[in-house]
Amino acid sequence: MSEFKINNIIIPEELPVIPLKNTLLLPKLFIPIIIQRSRSIGALDFAQLHNRLVLFVTQRNSEDEISRKDLYEVGTIGRIVSVFKLPDGSSKLDIEGLVRARITEFIDEEPFFKVKAEPFSLIIRDSLDEKALLRRVLEQFRAISEARSAPTILPEIVYMLSQLKDIEHLMSLMIVNLNIDVDNQQRLLELESVLDVLRQLNMYLSREVQILETEKTVARETKKQIGKMQKELFLREQLKSIEKELGVDDEKDEFDSLKQKIAAAGMPKEVEDKALKELSRLIKMPAFNPEGSYIRSYLDLLVELPWSKKTKEKINLKEAEKILNEDHHGLPKVKERILEYLAVQKQAGKLKGPILCLAGPPGTGKTSVGQSIARALGREFVRVSLGGLRDEAEIRGHRRTYVGAMPGRLIQGIQNVKVKNPVFMLDEIDKVGIDFRGDPSSALLEALDPRQNHAFSDHYLEVPFDLSDVMFIGTANRLDTIPPALLDRMEIIEFPGYTELEKFHIAKNFLLPKLYKDHGLKKRSITI
Template sequence: MSESQTLIDPAAMKEILPLLPLKGTVIFPHQVQGLGVGRPKSLRALEAALAGEPRLIVLAAQKEDDLDNPGPDDIYRSGSVCRILQVGKQPDGVLQVIVEGVVRAEILEYAQEDPFFAVRYTAKPDATEKSLELEALMRGLASQFERFARLSRSIPPEQFVAVMQVEEPGKLADLVAQHLNLKLEERQRLLEMSVQERLELLGQVLSREISILELERKIQNRVRKQMEKSQREYFLKEQMKAIQHELGESDERQAEVTEYRKKIEAANLPEHVKEKALEELSRLEKMPPMVAEAVVVRTYLDWILALPWSVRTEDRLEIDEARHILDEDHYGLEKVKERVIEYLAVRKLSPESKGPILCFIGPPGTGKTSVGKSIARALGRKFVRVSLGGVRDEAEIRGHRRTYVGALPGRIVQGLKQAGSKNPVFMLDEIDKLGIDFRGDPSAALLEALDPEQNHAFSDHYLELALDLSEVMFIATGNILDTVPPALRDRMEVIRFAGYTEEEKIKIAEHFLIPKQRKTNGLKAEHVQFTDEALRRIAREYTREAGVRNMEREMGAICRKVATEVARGSEKPVKVTIGNLHKYLGPPRFRFGVAEKEDEVGASTGLVYTEMGGDIVSIEATLMPGDGELTLTGQLGDVMKESAQAALSYVRSRARRLGLAEDFYQRLDVHIHVPAVAVPKDGPSAGITMAVALASALTGRTVKRDVAMTGEITLRGRVLPIGGLKEKVLAAHRAGMRTVILPKENEKDLNEIPENVRRRLRFVLVEHMDEVLAESLGPAKEQVVQPTPAAPVPPAAYLPPRPPQPEPRKQPEVPPVS
């Protein structure tokens, strides 16, 4: 609690204490009780009490439990001053507090009500002298409590001994009242009564409780006799079963056990699994039929028998046929297809080889999930897919132990049961979106399943049996690799899916998307046709993505409109061209071409890589009169902010070379903005883009609008390599850029760029920032001197270059002195 929040002088804390209202309970003196504190006002009162010494607080009950924000009139005037013994925080944010009642207190007035209740009170300790009448009441109460404790059997022995050893009448009444099940009103009355009245009332309450307990004991005895009768009937039934067995007859129970035994023998289970199944069956045979444990054992046996312990599908080892199937289902994706063919070749030469563990990483809509189905079809295997997006519980992977109610195996075991074979293609979709919380780390549970050296004996908590996953072909998919834990990433062979080029999208649309949408919307080939120019226009101006998901959506919209015309009786075939495309899809949503319409000052185009693929981003810089402050906006991360600082430092260090006054930063404020403010941005690869925007704004030279760039900058102006080059170059190609500036060290990555894209782009490989400025900035503008009496202050974005300075006179060389 800060000093600005409390209104009470710390010196008066002994007379004025914080008040914490209680719901549904009353704390007596000498009572140790745990409380859950979660209301903001109560938390502030607790913080104020913890700040004092000793840590005291007044606890008083609310008159109504359903009030979350009670006022002074809603709280009883009598309560207890309590000492705070211990404070702990639970995972849900509620504070668990253990308090001990010290003395009764009567609230005189409320010293404050916000930000927490603080009250002025008077302590009301109990009288210590005992009269003969009090002595008699104490003995009677102790005798009744002893009988009550014997009947209830719920009072710990140490607490019972503590009550029986009490000599003060008030303390005896308070300790006895703690163990009685009283209503709130009754507990409040006990708190407000005198010692003698408390003893008399507790005697009445104990008499009532003893009568109830004696009646409960009679009922329990009657129930126990009935249970003994049921057990006798069960014993007789078991004898009847034995007699039936001797006579060659059988009952339903025995028939169930026999059926399970036959299934176990016929299932061709591994030896350790068969042994465990027979052990559980033996337990089931000895159990009464209606026992809850019998249901658990039946479910366990059903799961063991449903799993494909020794069932496998034969791989299709014809390499040419498998390649034909892969080409039939997907266009491009050469790396993926080559990897599958390699696995088939190794499998053909070495049948005992283990299944690969692949990880497909790429933007949405690039075919990661669908290629998994195609791989399963090419191999002749079953396909099973498990989505891991949002999974936060480790038991989702490994299963629950059978001690839990409703326990089930994990997703891997469930997937094998669904597949019906021990060697399926098992897809772990969205592995980059696994979560972690107090229930465990699911990614850690996957380490064993995805390790070829360990997964031959995978352990599920539910089965508690070694399960062989070595023949399973695991394929994980995700959009970004950064969120996958390093240990899990190390166990997988990563294959990246880059975005499609424009030509690839057109081919995919012609061979896959258009036939699919025709079939989905009930159309035939003669109903609707697409020209290549229309498909190219859709890819350029109606979608801007790395994959083809939105492109398929737009074609579906066209096919639905055509289907509407056909359903109305129109027999005229529709040919979608550039001229009528707007009729079906409306005006273009994106402008194809460079990011800017014309060369501008202070605006440069960068290349970024996100989980949606590569994209272009415009970085703007502007100058204002000021004192050298740097402002960064656009929801930038720490790394990107540091890149902007490095870019500004580089420009300052090159002020003379750029024709700037060396003290320009002392009279100008710099503002760098990255549009799309709602999207978080981070990473070092925008360093040279920021430096170009800054240099352009300071020198007044325009940035060429058809130049895109990416690279990390250092203080010395060196340009460092970056990642995601292929996706970034494809984004520049989609946006219609003509020149791409790249770090020299990324030259080796250009081989991954498709040949048709490399032909249409000009790549400039740089090592220093000076080369970037020379390539991206336009010619310097000539300064025009206006014939005005007083030279105006030049605009912030167009500082004139410094006049040439006379070179210093060269001093004659002095020979070194030895």
């Protein structure tokens, strides 16, 4: 290789190497570095004994222990200007970058890297393309330096670049003042012509200018949006104050509570959609609209109904027989038929057979037998008296368009016991009448028919309710006044009248103990 001179300094063919981590030395620039690895210290000692020249090569990684494969092939030959020993054994160097160099051969790796290197300067063609690109690059650099987002580029740097005649010095100074990462700086260092370097810088600077323009646009939009948000915030604060004065906050809490109750009620999808629709109407409705109270009452009913809540049922025939005997004297045939009915229900799981109707004179224990059946099944008990009932709306409910509308007695009974599978006693079913207000017995037919009562229609409710889990029991004093269609749905269990002796035993063994208990008396404290 022919002799290579730079700044009257002869560059030897063999040079020690100091690897650089996360930094890079560019020609024509001065930089400080700190070294502490043994190989770097060895290379420094060698250079100080000879010509103070070192090849500074950037590592491909940031590891402390490296091999020749971890070094880039192109670096910068630098002159050590000064050395300052630090207390921890490391050294601070001031370096002047001289010229690019390519490693052609590794001579040694221990005690430091020593290589043969071939220096090279950038090829300058002084063409129109070079001049045009240089002017373009300088304009873009000036535009970036004037941007608010790039305050690190000092005006003095821009002025210095405009005065420099050494194009390699100009490009090194520009590269080091731009936010270019080490890997891209290394790619620029490896290029061999000024034109190639200018092209790469032009691409980078064009992208940076576009980013700055986008940042300005985003900043303008953000400022505009912040102004809009501040205005909205101010208006919302005013609205909160107004709502607080009007008590709207309490309403919002109520609406949130209703929404949570609707979600937790276990409603079928159709019913939940209806409830949410009504809630939406209520929210949009003016605070003093009288219809709001009707919607609130309706929603309260929907969330209180046991759409999926059941009493866990355990049918124990021996226990049922024991309860019937404890609560009632005599009635062997009645008890036998009831036990048969319960046995069939236990076997079938869910009985869809006829409804029990307990028929007999007043005072024979029909209602109390119904209570005993509920106790034997472990179910809730609800009783509705139908005596003198002539309005169909009492069963099906009133339509919500009427003032004072209410659900029918069946839905009210279910609402009160809070489970969907109670024992439901329809007392005095034989006294249901018919007049101009409708036929209540036809509404009862739907409730008692196993094929229809899974979707019972209540006018007030407006959505179907499943009554198929309810165990209905009717009571009657006479059978001839029960409508034939209704009578056909029921299985009659006759309650005979009691003899005088049976009445005596009932009074002694059932009525008196109950009276003692109700009045807090002891048996020995009273004599009959």
